[in-house]
Amino acid sequence: MSEGTLYDKVWDRHEVTELPTGQTQLFVGLHLIHEVTSPQAFGMLDERGMEVAYPELTHATVDHIVPTADQSRPYGDDAAEEMMSELETNVREAGIRFSDPSTGDQGIVHVVGPEQGLTQPGKTVVCGDSHTSTHGAFGALAFGIGTSQIRDVLATGCVAMEKKDVRRIEVTGELGDGVEAKDVILEIIRTLGTDGGVGYVYEYAGEAIESLDMEGRMSICNMSIEGGARAGYVNPDETTYEWLADTDEFADDPERFEELKPYWESVRSDDDAEYDDVVTIDGDSLEPMVTWGTTPGQGVGITQPIPAPDDLPEDKRDTAERAQEHMGVTPGETMEGYQVDVAFLGSCTNARLTDLRRAARVVRGRTVHDDVRAMVVPGSQRVQAAAEAEGLADTFREAGFEWRNAGCSMCLGMNEDQLEGAETCASSSNRNFVGRQGSKDGRTVLMNPRMVAAAAVTGEVTDVRDIEEREEVRA
Amino acid sequence: MSADGSDPDADDGAGGPAETVLRVSGTGVPVRGNDIDTDQIIPARFMKVVTFDGLGQFSFFDQRFTDDDEEKDHPFNEERFQGASVLAVNANFGCGSSREHAPQALMRWGIDAIVGESFAEIFAGNCLALGVPTVTADHESINALQQWIDDHPDGEIDVDVAAETVTYGGNEMSVSVDDAQRRALVEGEWDTTALMKSNAGAVRETAESLPYVRDDQIPAGDR
Numbered sequence: 001m002s003e004g005t006l007y008d009k010v011w012d013r014h015e016v017t018e019l020p021t022g023q024t025q026l027f028v029g030l031h032l033i034h035e036v037t038s039p040q041a042f043g044m045l046d047e048r049g050m051e052v053a054y055p056e057l058t059h060a061t062v063d064h065i066v067p068t069a070d071q072s073r074p075y076g077d078d079a080a081e082e083m084m085s086e087l088e089t090n091v092r093e094a095g096i097r098f099s100d101p102s103t104g105d106q107g108i109v110h111v112v113g114p115e116q117g118l119t120q121p122g123k124t125v126v127c128g129d130s131h132t133s134t135h136g137a138f139g140a141l142a143f144g145i146g147t148s149q150i151r152d153v154l155a156t157g158c159v160a161m162e163k164k165d166v167r168r169i170e171v172t173g174e175l176g177d178g179v180e181a182k183d184v185i186l187e188i189i190r191t192l193g194t195d196g197g198v199g200y201v202y203e204y205a206g207e208a209i210e211s212l213d214m215e216g217r218m219s220i221c222n223m224s225i226e227g228g229a230r231a232g233y234v235n236p237d238e239t240t241y242e243w244l245a246d247t248d249e250f251a252d253d254p255e256r257f258e259e260l261k262p263y264w265e266s267v268r269s270d271d272d273a274e275y276d277d278v279v280t281i282d283g284d285s286l287e288p289m290v291t292w293g294t295t296p297g298q299g300v301g302i303t304q305p306i307p308a309p310d311d312l313p314e315d316k317r318d319t320a321e322r323a324q325e326h327m328g329v330t331p332g333e334t335m336e337g338y339q340v341d342v343a344f345l346g347s348c349t350n351a352r353l354t355d356l357r358r359a360a361r362v363v364r365g366r367t368v369h370d371d372v373r374a375m376v377v378p379g380s381q382r383v384q385a386a387a388e389a390e391g392l393a394d395t396f397r398e399a400g401f402e403w404r405n406a407g408c409s410m411c412l413g414m415n416e417d418q419l420e421g422a423e424t425c426a427s428s429s430n431r432n433f434v435g436r437q438g439s440k441d442g443r444t445v446l447m448n449p450r451m452v453a454a455a456a457v458t459g460e461v462t463d464v465r466d467i468e469e470r471e472e473v474r475a
Numbered sequence: 476m477s478a479d480g481s482d483p484d485a486d487d488g489a490g491g492p493a494e495t496v497l498r499v500s501g502t503g504v505p506v507r508g509n510d511i512d513t514d515q516i517i518p519a520r521f522m523k524v525v526t527f528d529g530l531g532q533f534s535f536f537d538q539r540f541t542d543d544d545e546e547k548d549h550p551f552n553e554e555r556f557q558g559a560s561v562l563a564v565n566a567n568f569g570c571g572s573s574r575e576h577a578p579q580a581l582m583r584w585g586i587d588a589i590v591g592e593s594f595a596e597i598f599a600g601n602c603l604a605l606g607v608p609t610v611t612a613d614h615e616s617i618n619a620l621q622q623w624i625d626d627h628p629d630g631e632i633d634v635d636v637a638a639e640t641v642t643y644g645g646n647e648m649s650v651s652v653d654d655a656q657r658r659a660l661v662e663g664e665w666d667t668t669a670l671m672k673s674n675a676g677a678v679r680e681t682a683e684s685l686p687y688v689r690d691d692q693i694p695a696g697d698r
Contacts, residue, residue: 016681017674021659025671027681029688037574039525048668053675054682056692065523079523086525120687130573130597144597146575147527148604156671157678162655194510195567198596228570230596263686295510295570315566315614319509412572414519433514433571440518440537 002166004273007201010141014124023160029123031153032109035087036064037128041150042090052094054157060091061099063108064414068377068404107380107406110134110348117247121236121264131348133224136233137217143231165276170206173284178465181216182448186289186299189227194297197229204234208283214243215352222349226296235268290335291432291446293323302463305332335461340426343456346377347411347429355449356387360395361469362453368400369459375402377409413438426455495663496606499588499634501560504550505621512571517580531583555628563621564591569598578602588634592617603656608636610650637661
């Protein structure tokens with residue numbers, strides 16, 4: 001078992017007791033809730049006559065079903081309206097803070113937590129959403145839970161968990177031009193497999209990780225779950241502290257910041273920490289990645305050939321064959337030139353301000369291809385406002401993108417933003433599962449936000465390194 | 476179909492104290508393929524509900540029906556597998572989204588136990604919270620079981636959680652059950668709410684010991 005890692009330290013600090021099952025009762029420092037997975041949990045609580053134990057450590061927002069075009073109430077979709085109303089009632093009765101759309105703070109739960117400073121190093125963070133692993137970017141122990149576990153957390157402030165092993169993934173070197181955090185995590189999942197992380201928590205480290213900004217670290221931790229690891233984290237450092245200092249929690253309370261910093265420092269993995277496994281990834285050799293299949297592990301460098309099923313390990317062949325049939329791709333060819341109908345710039349993986357800034361540099365002065373419908377869905381209302389203030393929204397609009405309101409949108413097609421028929425989507429999101437974006441015949445190609453921007457203007461999967469980026473020109 | 480000791484069907488996850496799930500017996504249904512994600516088990520559009528009731532009919536919906544609602548080839552559509560309670564699957568079953576709607580849908584369709592090569596963690600945890608065992612065996616054993624179910628759709632399968640065996644047609648195969656899962660099901664402690672609630676004092680002490688938890692975030696009085 002690991003020893004002296006951030007995971008071990010945070011686990012120990014939050015261990016309440018050992019349960020008769022051998023699981024640990026783990027205290028939850030931050031419980032984030034949203035409208036899709038929480039209503040049933042509140043219902044279960046009601047039936048048992050229980051109340052929310054730690055409402056002050058709970059925070060709600062609405063993201064999955066919220067419309068990104070017309071947000072006037074009641075929502076056009078009755079089911080969405082019902083879910084929203086249910087959440088409003090639940091948080092009001094329980095006294096839970098709610099970043100709802102009227103506050104200007106609403107957004108995807110994994111964008112909202114970090115930008116408000118709720119997500120902090122050394123906290124345990126849970127949410128009824130598998131991408132809760134995102135918050136590990138701050139050195140928090142963060143993982144997704146199911147609805148019955150949400151009930152547990154609401155009722156007791158705790159989850160029952162088994163301790164996992166820790167795998168350190170060291171990404172060496174420096175990322176090349178056009179290569180982003182998204183490419184790093186797609187390569188990790190390609191290498192270790194979609195189930196390679198089952199039983200592990202991933203610690204991301206190495207020069208290429210440490211030099212990333214917080215948004216990049218979030219993109220990587222976000223997709224830990226796509227590699228089977230329920231949680232992933234980066235040790236906190238000055239980059240982390242700089243982000244935190246500017247958040248709601250600490251901007252007006254520098255004393256509190258100084259008070260907590262020693263704790264944040266103390267949870268960093270020790271230099272001589274012991275890991276259950278160590279994997280090294282060569283960051284220097286990476287290029288922009290795209291997926292050719294229907295799992296996030298089916299990725300390939302943009303100039304590399306799509307693998308033939310026979311060249312893959314035996315247990316991957318069957319899935320690869322079905323995926324290639326669904327996608328209509330040919331082994332031996334590259335993904336470059338693969339036609340795109342939709343470009344989606346959004347999701348908890350890649351819809352933060354710096355993601356939009358980078359994509360805008362590709363879009364600036366160009367227009368969306370005639371056969372492509374392109375949309376930008378900012379990760380939160382704050383991201384949206386900031387992007388509008390600095391002119392990014394205009395850049396996207398002028399190029400022919402739709403500029404939407406914040407939400408999960410086409411990442412999972414729970415609102416009206418969906419693929420139609422066999423449309424192909426260049427997507428900055430995290431899952432290319434069959435049917436994920438709302439059409440069971442739809443096809444998703446995952447890529448970094450700049451690559452999505454490039455695909456939007458060319459109408460096909462394009463190596464963004466071949467496109468000249470343009471600095472902002474403000475009138 | 477029956478589950479000795481208790482009937483998970485009778486519990487919607489909201490009821491009283493949990494009971495033991497020592498074994499699950501019934502006929503089987505094979506669903507083949509690795510990396511079957513929870514979006515396939517239940518597409519997101521069916522999650523626009525505030526209760527889990529009625530989700531069973533939407534299990535594997537897009538694999539089972541065309542856009543025109545015509546049935547496609549899928550084991551869940553086959554007459555001979557109706558009434559099955561043991562689902563036999565391959566590797567990394569239940570990956571992707573954490574939606575508990577997925578095991579809820581399968582359970583409400585009639586599944587009381589799942590036998591597979593491997594399971595995604597959150598999915599397996601969600602199953603446990605519903606009292607649905609997820610037991611594992613190697614690729615060859617699972618293949619053999621799936622084939623046997625195909626040949627014997629009316630054949631009885633016995634998943635013994637305590638003994639870690641699956642018995643069918645005179646074959647007994649060893650399976651692995653995660654240690655905590657086995658203890659939880661066998662001892663009837665898979666409903667963790669009451670269990671953890673009883674430690675409220677210790678929870679409070681832990682909260683007080685954490686530097687980031689402010690005093691005013693800890694509710695007054697004993698909970």
